[in-house]
Amino acid sequence: xxxxxxxxxxxxxxxxxxxxxxxxxxxxxxxxxxxxxxxxxxxxxxxxxxxxxxxxxxxxxxxxxxxxxxxxxxxxxxxxxxxxxxxxxxxxxxxxxxxxxxxxxxxxxxxxxxxxxxxxxxxxxxxxxxxxxxxxxxxxxxxxxxxxxxxxxxxxxxxxxxxxxxxxxxxxxxxxxxxxxxxxxxxxxxxxxxxxxxxxxxxxxxxxxxxxxxxxxxxxxxxxxxxxxxxxxxxxxxxxxxxxxxxxxxxxxxxxxxxxxxxxxxxxxxxxxxxxxxxxxxxxxxxxxxxxxxxxxxxxxxxxxxxxxxxxxxxxxxxxxxxxxxxxxxxxxxxxxxxxxxxxxxxxxxxxxxxxxxxxxxxxxxxxxxxxxxxxxxxxxxxxxxxxxxxxxxxxxxxxxxxxxxxxxxxxxxxxxxxxxxxxxxxxxxxx
Numbered sequence: 001x002x003x004x005x006x007x008x009x010x011x012x013x014x015x016x017x018x019x020x021x022x023x024x025x026x027x028x029x030x031x032x033x034x035x036x037x038x039x040x041x042x043x044x045x046x047x048x049x050x051x052x053x054x055x056x057x058x059x060x061x062x063x064x065x066x067x068x069x070x071x072x073x074x075x076x077x078x079x080x081x082x083x084x085x086x087x088x089x090x091x092x093x094x095x096x097x098x099x100x101x102x103x104x105x106x107x108x109x110x111x112x113x114x115x116x117x118x119x120x121x122x123x124x125x126x127x128x129x130x131x132x133x134x135x136x137x138x139x140x141x142x143x144x145x146x147x148x149x150x151x152x153x154x155x156x157x158x159x160x161x162x163x164x165x166x167x168x169x170x171x172x173x174x175x176x177x178x179x180x181x182x183x184x185x186x187x188x189x190x191x192x193x194x195x196x197x198x199x200x201x202x203x204x205x206x207x208x209x210x211x212x213x214x215x216x217x218x219x220x221x222x223x224x225x226x227x228x229x230x231x232x233x234x235x236x237x238x239x240x241x242x243x244x245x246x247x248x249x250x251x252x253x254x255x256x257x258x259x260x261x262x263x264x265x266x267x268x269x270x271x272x273x274x275x276x277x278x279x280x281x282x283x284x285x286x287x288x289x290x291x292x293x294x295x296x297x298x299x300x301x302x303x304x305x306x307x308x309x310x311x312x313x314x315x316x317x318x319x320x321x322x323x324x325x326x327x328x329x330x331x332x333x334x335x336x337x338x339x340x341x342x343x344x345x346x347x348x349x350x351x352x353x354x355x356x357x358x359x360x361x362x363x364x365x366x367x368x369x370x371x372x373x374x375x376x377x378x379x380x381x382x383x384x385x386x387x388x389x390x391x392x393x394x395x396x397x398x399x400x401x402x403x404x405x406x407x408x409x410x411x412x413x414x415x416x417x418x419x420x421x422x423x424x425x426x427x428x429x430x431x432x
Contacts, residue, residue: 040096040190042159044089045166047076048116049153051093051129052139057314059140064119064130072127083122090120090129098135112138152219160189160207161214168215168223168239179228179236200227200234208237216399220244222413224399243358245365245412263290271306280313292317365412368419371429372409375422391421 040048050072055065073086096116112134120129131139156162167188171177182200186192189207197203208225216222222244228236259278263286267277270293280289292312296305311317376384388408395401395417403413411418423430 040092040159040163041089042156042162043076043085044092045159045162046153047072047086047089048093050075051117055129055131056140059131059136060133064128066126066128069122069125069127086127087122090117090122090127093117094120100138155218156214158210158214160211161218163189164211164223164239165215165219165221168241169219169221172221172241172243175241177239177241179238181236182234185237212239216244222399224397245362245415261286263293266290266293270309272309284313289313365415365419368430369410369412369415372418372422375426375429376409387425391418394421 051065051067052059054067054072055062058065069083069086073082076089094115094117097113098116099113100111114132114135116131116135118130118132120127122128153162153165156165168177180188182203183192186194186197186203189211191197191203191207197207212223212225220243222242223239226238226240227234228238230236259274261281264277264281267280267289268274272280292309295312295317296309299308376387379387388404392401392404395404395414400414400417404411407413409418419430
């Protein structure tokens with residue numbers, strides 16, 4: 001059940017105040033079988049994501065993490081002066097159980113349980129918190145993460161919708177959540193233990209349908225529920241998942257914008273690759289990266305300027321107020337940092353290649369839809385109606401048909417089918 005805090009309007013805040021990890025748009029969420037109680041309210045779930053984003057870079061190396069309490073409150077959607085609500089939400093996270101059941105690297109089954117936060121405290125306007133070491137390792141594992149967009153999460157107005165988004169998005173690469181027993185699904189949605197939701201009719205009407213509608217309207221994925229019965233009763237549910245192209249079409253690849261920034265040109269001048277330069281600026285922000293460039297330049301001749309720059313960015317090296325500098329890292333530490341960075345670079349390269357491929361596909365799709373729009377404009381009203389009826393008759397999904405009724409030939413959800421339909425009608429229009 002939602003608490004009164006969920007009805008609070010989310011105040012606007014100045015994103016330029018954010019630094020370091022908080023300037024990123026995405027937080028890494030573990031995609032293995034780690035289940036977080038769905039009983040968290042909407043704002044508590046958002047708080048959990050922001051705390052993880054803030055801590056991610058030092059998740060396994062630092063015993064605790066800190067963030068300005070007012071900035072935290074504003075990022076999540078609390079009034080910055082409502083410290084009581086922030087305290088209550090931190091208490092809820094410390095009382096929430098994270099449970100995992102997965103195979104380790106040797107193929108052995110591993111089950112574990114931990115509180116979501118091992119502790120949290122507010123003192124002198126700063127929030128300090130920590131994760132248990134074992135949970136921190138699970139949350140940080142680069143082999144099994146998905147990316148949760150913390151800007152997209154602001155679009156959600158219900159905790160059930162955001163919970164469903166998180167639990168579906170972590171399977172976006174496979175296209176399906178796989179079958180969940182209804183007892184597991186009720187637990188993920190935070191309605192386990194409720195006699196009312198033992199009825200699938202009530203669960204479907206009050207939880208599943210509204211949450212699916214919100215995910216499809218507010219996020220970067222489209223989901224479609226499917227059920228399986230045991231006898232006459234629904235016993236399992238899964239969600240088919242695909243990218244929401246209606247949203248993706250309007251997401252701009254700002255690579256060219258990044259390349260015009262002075263800090264990008266300075267990085268390239270230091271021998272940093274195009275991809276890594278864009279990655280550092282995107283992840284850390286231009287000001288942060290420029291500070292590290294200035295720091296390294298102030299150290300005089302160093303054996304490996306690029307390696308030292310990596311260390312400065314990863315370790316947040318800076319001048320102290322007295323002008324003293326952070327001691328240089330040892331050769332062994334620098335080698336360890338280079339090795340870790342190489343692994344991250346490989347992961348980032350795969351992500352970047354996938355992103356570039358999706359961006360190219362979106363551009364090609366948009367160009368073809370423009371051609372379709374021109375073709376449609378040349379048809380008379382009778383032909384247009386006939387075309388629509390013929391196209392609708394070829395769609396199998398209720399979701400696809402409804403999306404076409406709403407958006408017509410600009411329905412990006414049906415873009416592939418639309419383009420194929422018109423290529424068959426007028427193939428010469430798409431030549432070249």
